[in-house]
Amino acid sequence: MSSGSAFARNASEASRSSAEARLSVEQVSYAYSANPAQAPLFTLEATSFQAKAGEIVAILGPNASGKSTLLKLIAGALAPMSGRILLNGFVTHSLTARTRAQRIAVVQQESTLLFPARAWEFVLQGRHAHGRSLRFESEDDVLIAKNALAQVGAADLSDRWMDQISGGEKQRVILARALAQQPLLLLLDEPTLHLDIAAQVGLLDALRRLAAENRYTVVVVTHELNLAAEYADQVVLMQRGRCLRVGPPVSIYQRELLEQVFQTPLSVEFGASGRPRVTVLSGT
Amino acid sequence: MRPLTLRRLLLQCFILVVILFVVVIIALKFGAVPVSLYALGRDVLRFLLGQTSQISSDYGLIIWNIRGPRILLAIFVGASLSVAGTSFQALLRNPLADPYVLGVSSGASVGAILALIAAPYLSLPSTLAALLTPVGAFLGATATIAAVYVLGRREGQIDSTTLLLGGVITGSFLSAIITLLMGTVTSGNNRGMVFWLMGNLSTSFQKSVYWFLGVGFFVAAGAIYTTATDLNLLLAGEKEAMHLGVDVRRVRIVVYIAASFLTGLAVSVSGSIAYVGLIVPHVMRLIFGSDHRTLLPTAAFGGAIAVVFADTLARTVVAPTEIAVGAVTAIVGAPLFIYLLRRRLA
Numbered sequence: 001m002s003s004g005s006a007f008a009r010n011a012s013e014a015s016r017s018s019a020e021a022r023l024s025v026e027q028v029s030y031a032y033s034a035n036p037a038q039a040p041l042f043t044l045e046a047t048s049f050q051a052k053a054g055e056i057v058a059i060l061g062p063n064a065s066g067k068s069t070l071l072k073l074i075a076g077a078l079a080p081m082s083g084r085i086l087l088n089g090f091v092t093h094s095l096t097a098r099t100r101a102q103r104i105a106v107v108q109q110e111s112t113l114l115f116p117a118r119a120w121e122f123v124l125q126g127r128h129a130h131g132r133s134l135r136f137e138s139e140d141d142v143l144i145a146k147n148a149l150a151q152v153g154a155a156d157l158s159d160r161w162m163d164q165i166s167g168g169e170k171q172r173v174i175l176a177r178a179l180a181q182q183p184l185l186l187l188l189d190e191p192t193l194h195l196d197i198a199a200q201v202g203l204l205d206a207l208r209r210l211a212a213e214n215r216y217t218v219v220v221v222t223h224e225l226n227l228a229a230e231y232a233d234q235v236v237l238m239q240r241g242r243c244l245r246v247g248p249p250v251s252i253y254q255r256e257l258l259e260q261v262f263q264t265p266l267s268v269e270f271g272a273s274g275r276p277r278v279t280v281l282s283g284t
Numbered sequence: 285m286r287p288l289t290l291r292r293l294l295l296q297c298f299i300l301v302v303i304l305f306v307v308v309i310i311a312l313k314f315g316a317v318p319v320s321l322y323a324l325g326r327d328v329l330r331f332l333l334g335q336t337s338q339i340s341s342d343y344g345l346i347i348w349n350i351r352g353p354r355i356l357l358a359i360f361v362g363a364s365l366s367v368a369g370t371s372f373q374a375l376l377r378n379p380l381a382d383p384y385v386l387g388v389s390s391g392a393s394v395g396a397i398l399a400l401i402a403a404p405y406l407s408l409p410s411t412l413a414a415l416l417t418p419v420g421a422f423l424g425a426t427a428t429i430a431a432v433y434v435l436g437r438r439e440g441q442i443d444s445t446t447l448l449l450g451g452v453i454t455g456s457f458l459s460a461i462i463t464l465l466m467g468t469v470t471s472g473n474n475r476g477m478v479f480w481l482m483g484n485l486s487t488s489f490q491k492s493v494y495w496f497l498g499v500g501f502f503v504a505a506g507a508i509y510t511t512a513t514d515l516n517l518l519l520a521g522e523k524e525a526m527h528l529g530v531d532v533r534r535v536r537i538v539v540y541i542a543a544s545f546l547t548g549l550a551v552s553v554s555g556s557i558a559y560v561g562l563i564v565p566h567v568m569r570l571i572f573g574s575d576h577r578t579l580l581p582t583a584a585f586g587g588a589i590a591v592v593f594a595d596t597l598a599r600t601v602v603a604p605t606e607i608a609v610g611a612v613t614a615i616v617g618a619p620l621f622i623y624l625l626r627r628r629l630a
Contacts (some may be wrong), residue, residue, distance in 0.1 A: 075527065101529030108527075114377050114519040115574035120285040125517055129529030134510050134577070137287040146285065158285060181528070
């Protein structure tokens with residue numbers, strides 16, 4: 001598919017979904033099992049939520065709560081045991097890898113390359129799903145890659161080697177590659193894990209701006225309660241494979257509920273913006 | 285931003301074609317009997333002009349019947365091993381992967397020897413019998429890479445160290461099988477232990493074998509080349525490649541089969557020539573970068589250049605005695621392997 005037709009597809013699908021949910025997770029469950037004859041090692045119970053274009057959804061929960069499993073199901077990397085996930089009406093896991101990559105971009109915690117590559121080469125990889133299997137990049141591809149780098153403030157990194165830039169810079173280039181895919185849905189798995197606080201805020205500011213400007217639906221798995229409270233429109237709270245609650249941060253950030261989920265004493269305050277703030281109370 | 289263009293790719297290939305031509309001339313000139321450049325130039329010109337009947341040089345026989353076919357063999361063997369090495373490195377995400385290191389060459393040798401042993405009992409027509417060795421080598425290579433792949437997996441993921449250890453142990457086990465087979469079987473087809481363990485390009489074949497080599501190489505290397513951009517993405521891992529739109533399963537099947545076929549093809553006519561699939565892709569990557577659209581064709585030319593050159597050394601260093609070409613490549617390849625291993629561990 002050419003980038004022009006991809007744009008037309010994005011435009012039509014974006015307008016179709018503006019009035020309705022773009023992403024619809026419907027009673028999705030999954031079980032990991034080392035051996036089919038044995039009991040599952042981990043089970044994700046039926047989970048449902050919906051997200052519109054331009055919305056940021058944060059999936060929160062302690063370790064082993066099923067956050068990453070849910071993200072893999074949404075990405076189409078795993079097929080659900082029951083239920084279904086629809087993106088603009090299409091079941092995600094039944095799409096081919098190429099079609100899925102035209103609609104869904106996944107930003108993983110880090111990307112390790114076997115051999116060194118320059119940032120622009122890395123970002124151009126995002127155009128793979130939009131062309132024939134074997135081809136040379138078009139001028140359109142180059143333009144889209146340049147724009148993607150500029151959108152995350154990484155235009156000056158274009159000619160740098162990926163193994164010679166800082167963690168924060170690398171994360172921005174990885175995000176630029178995802179933008180070069182021109183997706184409808186952007187999935188991020190703990191994107192702020194190895195970043196300092198300034199880089200964390202920079203990345204999430206960029207995400208909020210991109211979601212608003214490009215009408216991406218963004219789903220982020222994170223451990224950062226305060227960043228999720230600040231940036232997310234919706235929070236999906238998980239515990240031991242169960243989806244406990246779905247809603248705006250104001251309705252989810254209740255002291256008793258968070259203490260019970262994260263097994264630690266904490267306090268919740270609401271600032272002038274109306275967004276909640278969580279403080280962990282150590283030694284009490 | 286300077287993305288790859290067809291023009292740049294063709295220019296890179298042209299440079300390597302010129303180098304290959306020079307190396308071929310050197311290989312034609314040097315040997316146990318030296319040939320003058322004038323006589324060589326005159327004969328090459330006549331050959332290019334299609335005036336083969338006028339080639340009357342005293343050395344015509346040496347050049348066209350002995351050195352020429354041997355050089356052609358070296359070109360296809362070098363290109364095949366090099367493309368196979370490049371593919372295995374990308375697919376297994378291991379810069380130390382190579383048909384020889386992974387034991388795939390030894391597996392192909394065992395397959396080829398078994399085919400040679402079986403041939404007299406099958407009473408096949410001569411054309412089919414000639415293909416039995418490459419087919420045996422291909423099956424041996426495919427079975428070995430499948431075994432090494434299974435050995436190299438830990439918790440569903442390829443583990444680089446386990447994979448290499450699995451390959452080395454498999455290779456050592458299969459070398460023992462080769463020694464056993466060669467010790468117990470006395471057949472007219474035996475080419476000797478050194479051929480299968482170290483590699484040798486001195487065997488001459490029927491014309492049809494060269495055709496089979498050529499066509500086989502272009503089909504298998506062409507199949508791998510269709511996955512060149514997919515291989516670029518696989519360098520970041522299978523999961524990431526899948527999220528970027530690569531049909532990982534299809535690429536894995538195409539590349540495993542085609543790379544095993546190339547290894548089998550090379551081993552069936554030259555035995556196990558060590559480290560070509562390791563050295564050449566790394567050198568080409570340093571010069572031209574790691575984009576497989578460039579790397580696969582340049583590695584093919586580079587492999588051809590390396591093996592023609594190594595074979596010329598093997599023929600001339602202690603002339604008139606010959607040493608195994610695999611010994612020459614191993615003397616260069618083994619230290620490079622250790623260097624790469626240490627750099628990786630650091």
